Amino acid sequence: MTLSDLHALLPQLILALGATGILMVGAWWPSRAPWVLTGVALSFCAAISAGIVLPTVTEVGGMFGVTPYARFFTILWSILTGLTLLLSLRYAKVHRFAGAEYTALVLFAGAGMSLLSAASSLVGLFLGLETFTLVLYILIAFNRGEAIGAEAGLKYLVMGAVATGFLAFGIALIYASSGSFHLPEAMHGLQIDGQMRPLGLLGWAMLLVAIGFKVSLVPFHLWTPDVYQGAPAPVTGLLATGAKGAMFAALIPLFAALGTLTLELNAVLAALAMLSMVGGTLAALPQRNLKRMLAYSSVVHMGYLLLGLMSGGPDGQRAVIFYLIVYGIATLGAFGVITSFAQADGEPQDYETFRGLGYRHPRRCSALSAFLLSLAGIPPLAGFFGKFGIFHAALKSNHHLLALVGILAALVSVSYYLRPIIVLFMQERPAQRLRPGCTHEFAVLTVCFSLVLYLGLYPGPLLELISQILPSP
């Protein structure tokens, strides 16, 4: 590894070394808020360095790309890490989190996500994915005292371990078929008339199972609601946005490289997308718990993203990235509102506790409504152009049936997104006052809310930016 390699990996190094430093010094100097704030500063430093430091190489160690695409996602995940930490400031205090450990873990997760998005070989993909998955095992169960948190952590651990097994075995098969981990050479085993094609396809199918677990596609989604419900709200936000988003960011170049080599898998992908859209919708409908509803609805969103991914081409890729961003902002915002309401004895999750709260806490509840409506794809909020892009790409690539299923799912989704809004604003009952919010929580929510509105009214610049950083096929 040369100096220019290190130079190229500067943002990830800031995150990972910063996290290590906090962990080590934190052992001697236990404190909470200063460490969390240091973490916020480090994340934004990483984002800035990814933005302004121009790397001199295009790839590091044959594993991670430092293309504009990779840097774009590094910026994105660094900012996400920073916002998550900022959001956790009061939460960590109320729940007596060990500040240094918590901060370090979140920073490691950020580094892992950015490595995963930058992966240019299957080894890089494995490393990046495992980095943040391992961290999330701990973060999800960070509320040690609570049974529900421990249960969530264990569920994620078991499911994650199974997925890792599939992933490793799939990568091994692909390596056996092609003799390379590097993309796109790893595709060579899939040549239409190649002898190793069956082996390669099996490898890809296993990879798909692992991915299905990680981003929770039906039928691999069963862990999602329990983990969402049990994990601390800021961690759930990180899991729902960054962990899934980074996976999709890694999949975009992967699918672009695959091209038409895996036509056999297309039916499977279509089935996964359709099952996720339909299954997630049906499961979300009866939910009376905000976090569980968001868990199932995220399954639906993953279905949309898969639809965009299958559509392919610059339009599909742009749509997926844009969708990821707007979905991430709204989801982070929604979990941010839950975080800001959290008290020592738990987070308000059941709709019952939200009754009539809209007039007690108008700003946060309006923001929550805006995030939910954005997730439902109602204009003029950002989610509309996200869905618009996906349907545009799907119709352009002749996925008419899937687009129709998607539209119907979007229609039904309104039902479960409206329910919390109805509870908040249309049910009169003097609800007890929940926690007044803190400035830093309001700051994060304001950022999310402004972005949801801005991207809904003027998505042009972001779309142009995404078009410029797309990986070349």
Added chain:
Amino acid sequence: MTPDVATPFPLLSLLLWLPLGGTLLCLLLRHSSNLCRWISLLTTLTVLVVALGMAVSSIGGSGWLFYEDAAWIEPFGIRYTLGMDGISLLLVLLTALLQVAAILISWRQKQRPALFYALVLVMETGIIGVFLSLDLILFYLFWELMLIPMFFLIGVWGHENRVYAAVKFFFFTLAGSLFLLLAIIWLYLLHGGQTGDYSFALDALRQTVLTPGQEMILYIGFMLAFIVKVPLFPFHTWLPDAHTEAPPAGSVDLAGLLLKTGVYGMIRFAFPLFPAAAQKSLPFLAILALVGIFYAAWIAYVQTDMKRVIAYSSVAHLGFVILGLAAWNQLAWEGSLLLMINHGITTGGLFVMIAMIQDRSGTRELGKLGGLWTVFPNLSAFFLLFCLSSLGLPGLANFAGEILVLLGAFKADPLWGGMAVAGVVFSAAYMLRVVQSALWGESKKLARNDDLAVREWLILVPLAALVVLLGVYPAPVLEFLREPVSLLLETGGMP
């Protein structure tokens, strides 16, 4: 072709965004309900004045009276294109007028006034946007923008069954409009694939070459959204619930304005974009319209809630409007559009009056009302006037539109015309029942017995004056309609 009317000052944008500015002010100053009230009244009045000024300045004009165009979301080829011809001008005027009435009727709004006025003003932006947009995505955005405020207006400030009605309203309209979105995107892709110019501009998309099958599917996608909004039988079931449960301002907006956006969508977008499919669909539209006229009249006759009677009467009147469109000739279309405006004023007036009656008697049930004439002579006189207009008494507003529709329908198919005439008789039956049980008969117990207050006079006098004026002398309105209607009928509208 870029229209030659280039106004140095973006009047259309001013018209469009003024109400939203009022919304922001209301939300900022939400702690003073008195201030919010005045802000919203001034905002709606300013919109009305601007719209009137634009109307006066464009008398005798032709083509696009006002036009604006700017780049907006370039990666998708979405533009900010607004245009106003005679039709949109009249509908914007109607919007501006009814919104003033809506604010005035909710003047004593006690429950969360700031939010209420803010939402009414957002509605205004949405509705005006629908009437002005010439880019399909811009149109769609405003189309959906009408949804959320109305959902909250019904759901928060409505009557007993409000949440159910609000959700039903949201679902029906969203179900229609999502298919509209899919159809818009598909049409855009077809057009882009043919010409390489990816654009959502109405006049560009009109040039798309479509196979009959494609055209029919796309047309159905568009029409589903518009038919639900109009609403045409059998897609009307959301309407009685929404109208009944909505607060007075919401009912006025729903009946007076929202229903019109559906008809407007048909004549501005669905018919011109898919002329061949539209021609094929006309008999079906006429049949649905006729069934709707009779069915709604029949149901209206047995309703006991005054608001429900008026709600069903709206379905019947909009049936006339659609029948006129299906007749597809100049006379009938002018009649349809005139009827639409007159129905907006008449029904808006009726909902305003029902709110006043409910204020005084505490009920909308016909069985519990009676003898209002003896207690409130002024109020009752106005109510009678609006009821008579609604049932199509010659010399009052609705008649002027209905007679033109009927004449046009006779021209297209005497059978349609003949059946529609019978429908007029039906509408007399249920409206007279309302008049009879509310105004005449025994006086019932009342909560208050003061006649009209100054604020109420201020709402009613202009509406009543228009009812009479448009009934006896609709020529100025028809003047505005003549050129756009003939262009829409012949070539699908201005380039």
